[in-house]
Structure formats: structure tokens, C-alpha cells
Amino acid sequence: MEENIIKPKYDGKPLEHDFDGIKELNNPIPPWLVYIWYISVIFSVIYFVYYHIYELGDLQDAEYERQMAQANANVEKHKVESGQAALVLLTSSEDLAAGEVIYKEKLCATCHGQLGEGNVIGPNLTDKYWIHGNTIEDLYNVIFNGVPTKGMTPYKGQLSDEKILQVSSYVLKKLQGSNPPNAKEAQGELMN
Template identity: 40%
Template sequence: MNNIFKNLVLTVFGFIFSAGTALAEETGANLVSLFEIEVIILAIVLIMVFLVFLLWHDAADESSALKRFIAVFMHKLTGSTPIEKEDSIILDHNYDGIKELDNSLPPWWLYLFYATIVFGFVYMLHYHVFNSGPSSAQEYVQEVEFAQAQLAANASGPAITEETVTALTDAGALSSGKDIFIKNCAACHGQKGEGLVGPNMTDDFWIHGGGIKNVYKIIKNGVIEKGMISWKSQLSPAQMQDVGSYILSLKGTNPPNPKAPQGDKYVESDSVKTNQI
């Protein structure tokens, strides 16, 4: 019995975690919050397994308060009529000795049904009445637009990759980079790049190395297990180049409330500079 129980828990655990990790990789979502959700789901599953285990294990003994509580709780959920009282709900037809009980719908099922009605109503208001969320069709159009912008960007010059990317210094690129930064990155890296959840962008210290090539690589691929998501599915290479260049332009700006330096001091070597020309 013990082994079956252990295997069951391990299977559920493994399944939830692998599904979560795969989802995070595919969507570039923040693994930290996914991890929190996973822990909550796991806790609920474990509590349910525990309750069922308690019930199954000596249901007849109603001596302990916990067992009495579980018995009442289960009765509330199932609304079942005890076998001794079946006579009161038996229907008066009889087909070849097969009798029918007039059981009421189990409350757990009814509550679930009501919940789906509420959910359906909220869903309809959100997506179809107030149009506050993108419909599947709108999401599709957005993705197609994004892909076309990427294609156009690729067609108009050599592809930007972590090998070929260069730091831009013209005002247009930096202001586009700033817009992207405020919209997508400031929540974690601070409005002025001073650092918050993510590291400070204005000092000389870098966890993964400074310089446009390293920075571009991190923006593109993320450091998923540390909470820095991958942006390659949301930003085009040109946008990642702009925001990377903007980050480098923040060096030495000394914003208020800076986060303490993390990583190593980065000195851009001559060889890298020559590479960039």
C-alpha cells in the first residue's frame, strides 16, 4: 500500500512540474509564478489525497472529531441518503426486480455547474461585451502582424543575431529602446534601470557579462530559472537590439535607489570592440 501511495504522489508531482516547465518554455512565461501555482495545485491535490485516505481508512469508526467532520463534509458534498433510509426515496415502479431510487443531484456537481455558469457569464462579459481581452481571432492577427514585422526586418538588412548585433547610439534607436524598456522591463529592472527584482543596469557589474552581445543573448534567451524571461517570441531582433543598446546607454547614470551590484565588473575588451566594427 505504501508503495502505491508513494508512486501516486511522485507521479502527480512529476506530471505537474514537467507540464509547468514545458509551458514556461513555450510561452516564455515567468517560471517563478508558474512555480507558485504548481505548489498551490500540489498542496490541494495532497490535501484531497489525504482526506480520501482518512475516509477510506476506518470510515466506520466515528470516534474522532476529525473523522466526524469529514463524514459531515462528505455528506454535504454528496447529499447521499444513508442506506437505512432508502425506503423513503424509493420510486414505486419495479422492473423485473430492479428498483429505482429518487436521489437528488449531488451538491458537489450542482456547485460545479453553478460555477461554470458564473464563469461563462464573466467570460462572455470580458471577451464579448466589454472586449477587454483579445479574442482568439485578434490574437491570431497580432501574431501574424508580429511575424510579418519580423520578416520585413530580416529582409531589410543582415539578420541580427547575438553574433552580429552591434550597440546602436543614434537617438531614434535609443528612444525606441527606452519605450520598449518602460513597457516590458521596468517592472523588474526599475523605471530608470536602477534594479528591482532584476539587476541594476546602470553599474559596471554584470551577472552574465556586459557588452551588447551578452546583453542581447540574455534578452533573447532569458535566464528562465532566475525569473528573467525569454523575449524572442515577443520582441523582434531589431527591438531587442534597441532595448539592449538603451540598457548599455544607462551606464553611469546613477539613478536614485540603486540595487547593489551583482556579478562581475565588466570591461569591454578591444577584441570585442574590433569585432563590432
């Protein structure tokens, strides 16, 4: 029994150094552990280059933001699909003023003109001709989903239902029927 404690089970030779008669035996760690270590070193280099040098992937915060935006968009979509959002034309002056602010802040004006007159990018929103219709539902849908193939930005995830209704109401109540200078030629069909 005592023999066993003193004599090593492997035939490794003692290392050269010696301290007060205490010798160290060469006892290498198993190869599989060494390989795991090599792999983690290689992995960390790839990780560092990918995320921190070329910044190709989203770090935690950005990924969190992205997933939350996606989740919010899904909530909005679900509300509309399940008919929970009441799509009503808003008429109070507060809502219409809020709609005007959104129209200017959310770059609607860049593509549709400051006064809704239209420009080379977006159609005129002041005439009675509409490509997608002029009910509150029509406007809600076109602003919520956008028309990506035609260059109209989707605002789901960016604007709440209420804000989409405010800006839609602003377009229908304030811009439609106004007569701005430099109005773009009519597109779509004549609506009531």
C-alpha cells in the same frame, strides 16, 4: 421481374398508416450508420463542453495566433543561430529613444526599476557589474532567451531583433554608468 419491384426483398411488415392505398414499409437504416450517428452526438457534446463551456482548448483563431508566434520565434532564433542578425550597438538618438520606450512599455522597468536601479526582482542595470556580461551580444542573448529559472522574461517572439537591439543599446548607453538613487547592490562581475 415485375414481382421483384412490388414485393420487397426483406420481410419487413408495412407500417400501420396508409395513404390512398400507398403503404410504407418499415425499412430501418443499417446499425453501423446509427452507431456513427450516436458517436457523433456524443462527440459533439464533449466538444461543446470542452471548447465552449470550460474553454479548455484553443479555438481556431487562438491556435492560429499561437502557431504564428511560435513560427516567428523560430525565424528569429534561426536568424541568430545562422548569424544573419547583425548584433551591433545602436547609437543614434532615435534608436536610443525607441529603446527607452520599449524599456518602459515591455515591463523591463517593473523588474529593473524606472531608472534601471534594480529592485527586489531584477538586478541593477546601471553599475559596471554584470551577471551575464555587458557586450551587445550578451544583452541581446539575455533579453532574447531570458533567464527563466531566475525570473528574467524571454522576449523572443515578443520583440523583433531590431527592438531587442534598441533596448539593449539603451541599457548599455544610457542606463549603464548612470547613478540613480536607491541603486541595488552590485551583482555579478566587474566589466569594462
